[in-house]
Amino acid sequence: MMKPIPTGPCSRFPFENELSWSKNAREFLLRTAQKYGDICKFRLRGIDLYFVSDPELVREVLVTQDKLFVKGLGFERIRPWLGNGLVTSEGEVHKRQRRLLQSAFHRQRIEAYAQTMQEEAEKACASLQDGQAIDLLPFIEDVAFRIATACMFDENLDAERPAVIQAMRLSSRYMDAVKSYSVAALWRRWTGQAEKEKWEAIRLLHTMVDGIIASRRQDTEDRGDLLSMLVLALDEEGDGKGLSDQEVRDQVITLLVAGFDTIASSLTTCIYLLARHPDAEQCVVDEMAGLLGGRPAGFAESLALGRATAAFSEAIRLYPAGWLLPRRATADVQIGDYLIPENATVVVSPYVNHHDPRYFPDPEQFKLERWPEQRGGLPKMAYYPFGAGSRVCIGQQFAWMEANIVLASFLQRWRFEPAFDGPLPYKSTMSLRPANSCPGFIRKRT
Ligand code: HEM
Known part of the structure; x- marks a missing residue:
């Protein structure tokens, strides 16, 4: 016997849900899950959203019944950037692409990227100076970009870097503008500024990547990089x-976009949270001193740094970059005792599940001691910062390794001292990331 899906928050005046969402979408979803339970339905921007928050039901959507869902809401908007790459493709095309790309993320390849990551992280961290004022977010973005391009193209792209990072920022500003109901966002939409920025960003990314592919087609040697x-x-x-030029371009841009912003936001969050929790930071640094004694981390060491892994796990529990995963049902689907109709838009949220006090007592607190001890006792979809099922993040091993290598290079030398009180503001559009900047000072670790 099917149960009716509870109706979630209803707007008492026009656009109430939209305004609450625009103000703080994460809080809106957390409140909704607390009030209406494991699954509910509500209306947002003229669409009925089926919000699934029970971990077992989330598992059905992402894993056991994933064949009955395609990516939903918002993915059409990112197609002009990403083309038909791994993030946006569906069905057989997606399966083929996943097969082709999988070998780039095999353990042996990942191991080979460690050296590149280490060199880039060391170079960037060695350039800092005691007492220097810094915005941590662009600093880490720069490191993440250098690592991504060095691993992908075997090139630093020094000349192109500022323009491409700018293109990434423009794309996320465009996403803000189309998703937000703030006056600034509405204005940028209305004046066409958002659309203009979108096409500028797309042109820039395409030109850069097409140039690299054209030159690489000339040589048939395997340089060991992703390209x-x-x-x-x-x-x-x-x-x-093999893949056509267009397919290669779509994959390159997809991997750059999917792998750069996510890791940059997560690492910034991790270093910032450690700075706010000196005892936890000391614990991470003591372990590094014991294992590395000031040397940079390589592949094997990155796996052994349990406290750094705990810090990163906790950072992406609290602020998972992929905070909202939308799907569209391609047929009527039974999820638990509920029937989700064909074409319905379904959303699951790692952010909401990661803040469930049943699985994470004091969910807002940053606590290293949750990891790895607690991991074994959690239901499968209580913690899934990298998604799950056939669309699980292909770059997760890459991300874990990069996180520990960069943390080791940074934390063994430096402390970050935030230059503001109160929490770091975040914005949640397609991804969850620090809203603007993360200002502070670099202090030498003594
Ligand atoms: C902390 C860092 C990262 C986080 C939190 C993260 C998170 C995620 C999540 C949640 C998904 C699933 C999206 C969905 O189900 O709709 C995903 C997919 C994906 N991620 Fe990541 N990611 C990270 C780093 C990376 C890196 C470093 C790369 C590439 C080098 C990457 C490439 C991808 C790709 C290509 C997909 C699409 C997979 C598919 O649909 O088959 N990600 N990521």
Whole structure:
């Protein structure tokens, strides 16, 4: 016997839900889950959203019944950037792409990227000075970008870096403008500024990536980077063919966008939270001193740094970059005792599940001691910062390794001292990231 899906928050005046969402979408969803339970339905921007928050039901959406869902809401908007890459493709095309890309993320390849990550992290951290005023967010973005491009293209792209980072920022500003109901966002939409920025960003990214692909097609040698793998890959299990230039471009931009912003936001969050929790930071640094004694971390060391891993786990529990995962049902789907109709938009939220006090007592607190001890006792979808099922993040090993390597290079030398009181503001659009900046000072670790 099916149960009716409870009706969630209803607007008492026009656009009430939209305004609450615009003000703080995360709080809106947390309140909704607390008040209406494991699943509910509410209206937002003319669409009925089915919000699933019970971990077992989330598992059905993302894992056990994932064939009955495609990516939903918002993904059409990012298609002009990402084309038909791994994040946006569906069905057989997605399966083929996943097969082709998987080898770029095999353990051996990941191990080989460690050296590159270490060199880039060391270079960036060695350039800092005691007492220097810094905005942590662009500093970490810069490190993450250098690492991404060095691992992907075997090049630093020093000349292009500022413009491409700017293109990434423009794309996220565009997403803010189309998703937000703030006066500034409405104004930018109305004046066409948002649309103009979107096309500027797209042109810039396409020009840069097309140039790199064209020059790489000239040489057939495997340089060990991700681009070589994409250019040389053949679909052995499928049609035996490789990727076209257009497909390579879509994948490169997809990996750059999916892998750069997420890791930059998460690492900034982690360093910031450690700065606010000196005991936890000391614990991470003591472990580094014991294992590394001031040396940078490589692949093996990055796996051994349990306290750094705990800090990063906690940072992406509190602020998961992929905080909201939308899907669209391609048929009527039974989820638990509920029937979700064909074409319905379903959302699940790692952010909401990660703040559930049943699984994370004092959910707002940053506590290293949750990890790894607690992990074994959690239901599967109580913690899923990298998603799950067939669309699980392909770059998660890459991200864990990069996090510990950068943390080791930074924390063994420096302390970050925030130059503001109160919490770091976040914004939640397609991804959850620090809203603007994270100002502070660099202090030498003694
Ligand atoms: C802390 C860092 C990261 C976080 C929190 C994160 C999170 C996620 C999440 C939640 C998803 C699933 C989205 C969904 O189900 O709709 C995802 C997918 C994806 N991520 Fe990541 N990610 C991170 C780093 C990376 C890196 C470093 C790369 C690449 C180098 C990457 C590439 C991708 C790709 C290509 C997908 C799409 C996979 C597919 O649909 O088959 N991510 N990521």
